[in-house]
Amino acid sequence: MNTPLVTRGDWLVLGASLLLLAWLYATLWSSGGETGGQLHILVDGRELPPISLQQERTLAIDGSIGTSTLRIENGRVRFLSSPCPGQQCVHTGWLSHGGEFAACLPNRIALQIGGDEGRFDTINF
Amino acid sequence: MKMLRRSLLLLLLLPGLISCGGSQPSLHRAQLLSLGTLVDVSLWGASPRQITEAERIIQEELDRIHTTLHAWQPGPLMEVNRRLAEGSWFHCPPEILPLIEQGKRLYRSSGGLFNPAMGRLVGLWGFHSDDLPGGPPPSADEIDRFLANLPGMEAIEIKGEQIRGTNPALQLDFGAFAKGYAVDRIIERLRSIGIRNAIVNAGGDLRAIGRHGERAWRIGIRQPRGEGVLASLELGEDESVFTSGDYERFYIYQGKRYHHILDPRTGAPARGASSVTVVHREAAEADAAATALFVAGPQGWQDVARRMGIEQVMLVDDKGNVWMTPAMAARIRFETAQKPRVTISEQP
Numbered sequence: 001m002n003t004p005l006v007t008r009g010d011w012l013v014l015g016a017s018l019l020l021l022a023w024l025y026a027t028l029w030s031s032g033g034e035t036g037g038q039l040h041i042l043v044d045g046r047e048l049p050p051i052s053l054q055q056e057r058t059l060a061i062d063g064s065i066g067t068s069t070l071r072i073e074n075g076r077v078r079f080l081s082s083p084c085p086g087q088q089c090v091h092t093g094w095l096s097h098g099g100e101f102a103a104c105l106p107n108r109i110a111l112q113i114g115g116d117e118g119r120f121d122t123i124n125f
Numbered sequence: 126m127k128m129l130r131r132s133l134l135l136l137l138l139l140p141g142l143i144s145c146g147g148s149q150p151s152l153h154r155a156q157l158l159s160l161g162t163l164v165d166v167s168l169w170g171a172s173p174r175q176i177t178e179a180e181r182i183i184q185e186e187l188d189r190i191h192t193t194l195h196a197w198q199p200g201p202l203m204e205v206n207r208r209l210a211e212g213s214w215f216h217c218p219p220e221i222l223p224l225i226e227q228g229k230r231l232y233r234s235s236g237g238l239f240n241p242a243m244g245r246l247v248g249l250w251g252f253h254s255d256d257l258p259g260g261p262p263p264s265a266d267e268i269d270r271f272l273a274n275l276p277g278m279e280a281i282e283i284k285g286e287q288i289r290g291t292n293p294a295l296q297l298d299f300g301a302f303a304k305g306y307a308v309d310r311i312i313e314r315l316r317s318i319g320i321r322n323a324i325v326n327a328g329g330d331l332r333a334i335g336r337h338g339e340r341a342w343r344i345g346i347r348q349p350r351g352e353g354v355l356a357s358l359e360l361g362e363d364e365s366v367f368t369s370g371d372y373e374r375f376y377i378y379q380g381k382r383y384h385h386i387l388d389p390r391t392g393a394p395a396r397g398a399s400s401v402t403v404v405h406r407e408a409a410e411a412d413a414a415a416t417a418l419f420v421a422g423p424q425g426w427q428d429v430a431r432r433m434g435i436e437q438v439m440l441v442d443d444k445g446n447v448w449m450t451p452a453m454a455a456r457i458r459f460e461t462a463q464k465p466r467v468t469i470s471e472q473p
Contacts, residue, residue: 042156085257091372093352100345101156103163105328110156110163120345120357121337122165124366124402125329 038114039077041070050114053077063107070111082107152337157183162304162328169322169337182314183325190307193220196244196298197253206244206297209281209290217288224299224306225281225288227409231302232278234433235417240389242276244298250394252374252385253298260378268392275389300385305367305412308332312408332365332408345460349400349441354460356439358404365408369415370400388420397422397442404437404453411435423448427470441465 038050043063051059051072058080059070066083076096079089082104089104095111097119103110153176157164164183168176193201201218208215217225228241244253249267251258276295281288299306304327311325312332322335324342333342341361345354349370360366371394375384388395401419405411414435421429423442430438430450437453447467449457454469 042158045158086374088372091352092347101165103156103158105158105163108158110158112154112156112165119343120354121167121333121342122324122326122331123329123345123347123354124326124331124368125347125370 037075039072040112040114042110042112044108053113061109063104063109065107068104068107068109077111077113078102079104079111082109155180157187162187164328165324165326167324167326167337167342168320169335171320171322175318175320178318179315179320179323182318183311186307186311186314187327189220190303190310193218194224194299194303196300197248202297202299205288206295209288209295209297210293212290212293214284214287214289216286217283219286222283222286222288224303225278225297226283227306228297228299228302228413229278229281229283231410231413231417231433235413235429236432237277237389238420238429239301239413239417240277241297241299241301242278242280242292242295243271243387243389244296245276245294246271246387246389246392247298247300247385248296250383250385250387251376257374257376259376260383262378262383262393272389272392277389301369301416302409302412304328304330305365305407305409308365308408330365330367330408330412332363333360334363336362346402346439348461350445355441355465356457356459356461358456358458360404363406364404365406365411366402366404367408367411367415368400368402369419371398371419372400386416386419395420395422397424398426398440399443399445400441401426402439402453403435405435414438 037053039053040050041048041061043061053072053075056073061068061070068082069080071078071080076094078094079092079102082089084104084106089102092102095102095113097113100123101110101112151170153168153171155166157180164187166183168179171179195202201221205217205221231239247253249263249271274292274294276292280292280295281290308325308327312334315323324331324333336342341359343357343359344366346356346368348355349372369386371384371386373385375382384394386395387393398419401415403411403415405414414433417429417433418426418438418440423440426438426440436450438450439453439457440448442448445465447465449467449469451469
């Protein structure tokens with residue numbers, strides 16, 4: 001008896017495999033954590049409630065020597081101004097990926113973007 | 126076509142296997158604001174008890190180093206400096222002696238470019254202060270007087286636990302490798318409580334052991350000028366990454382930048398480099414080498430790296446050009462939209 005080389009069942013298998021592949025790609029690769037979602041702020045060793053990076057806003061945070069201003073827009077955050085002499089925190093610029101952090105040591109304020117799968121585990125400078 | 130059917134079965138099983146496997150990543154990350162330094166610590170696969178203990182160890186070591194080695198506040202190092210200036214033999218506190226011994230070795234291997242004996246010069250430039258100075262810089266006369274009798278680490282003699290100074294201008298300042306020394310001690314103590322996978326990043330300089338689960342730890346190196354990350358690399362099982370940069374402590378006086386990395390040959394801030402990154406196993410050596418290579422600058426860094434046995438170096442000069450050893454070039458990945466001009470040295 002002659003059976004076709006590729007049966008209906010085989011097409012079904014192929015179709016299911018392709019669907020599965022698409023699902024695997026969507027769940028395992030496309031959400032690779034390229035941008036972080038939550039901002040963690042540490043003030044003098046205490047952590048404030050996490051803040052979403054999706055909502056555009058400017059925050060004023062009181063630290064040890066004065067007020068630091070943070071700007072959140074387009075899923076990223078930066079120190080806009082700080083009362084410290086060195087201004088290293090301001091020069092750090094935008095943080096946008098999970099795991100990135102910046103700090104104003106004199107004012108004892110540290111920022112970190114949450115997310116385990118950021119591009120970098122830590123930053124050297 | 127049986128093959129195709131079997132593969133369907135495998136594919137259907139796959140998501141189940143994946144979700145059983147890595148659904149509970151056990152990364153613990155914390156920032157500790159210790160005296161003068163922000164410490165970013167990452168631990169992979171540590172138990173809650175180990176995490177608590179690790180944070181205690183880190184806090185303790187940094188506080189200890191800060192109080193023992195503070196260069197301009199009353200404490201053990203200031204007392205040692207006072208007695209070294211007197212010139213007679215005295216008993217060196219056991220927490221400072223190993224630093225002097227290691228400092229002497231690194232001073233010799235760097236040809237004197239790493240010189241923790243010239244604390245007086247650091248003070249002269251105004252960097253012995255919690256606040257940054259605003260200038261003016263010291264006069265040429267003041268610098269010349271200091272250089273005429275430049276103290277080096279050979280001006281400390283050691284006999285057992287006794288030491289003495291032979292140059293009254295000598296004043297120890299371990300700013301260029303205290304952080305590395307502390308990071309080495311922290312990693313040693315973390316290992317002793319069974320932690321196998323960790324990064325301890327003290328104010329931008331770090332040592333990493335083990336891995337982040339199934340993959341290596343990934344490090345970004347910040348741009349010395351401008352914003353964001355210049356380059357990245359994946360670390361081996363036990364490596365330190367230290368960067369010395371002219372952006373860390375500096376002041377601008379009459380439009381000119383004066384930073385804290387001083388050249389013992391000129392008595393002034395070293396010119397030519399913006400940053401030097403060193404990858405090496407021990408953090409203390411990486412720390413001292415980054416300083417010495419920064420001082421050596423784009424012309425002299427290769428000789429100093431060879432003398433110090435440092436194989437992985439990346440120097441960014443004051444024009445933004447990158448200089449690297451072959452070993453560093455083989456693993457570094459640039460993260461900038463436009464790749465900088467890179468020169469790779471011929472010899473490691």
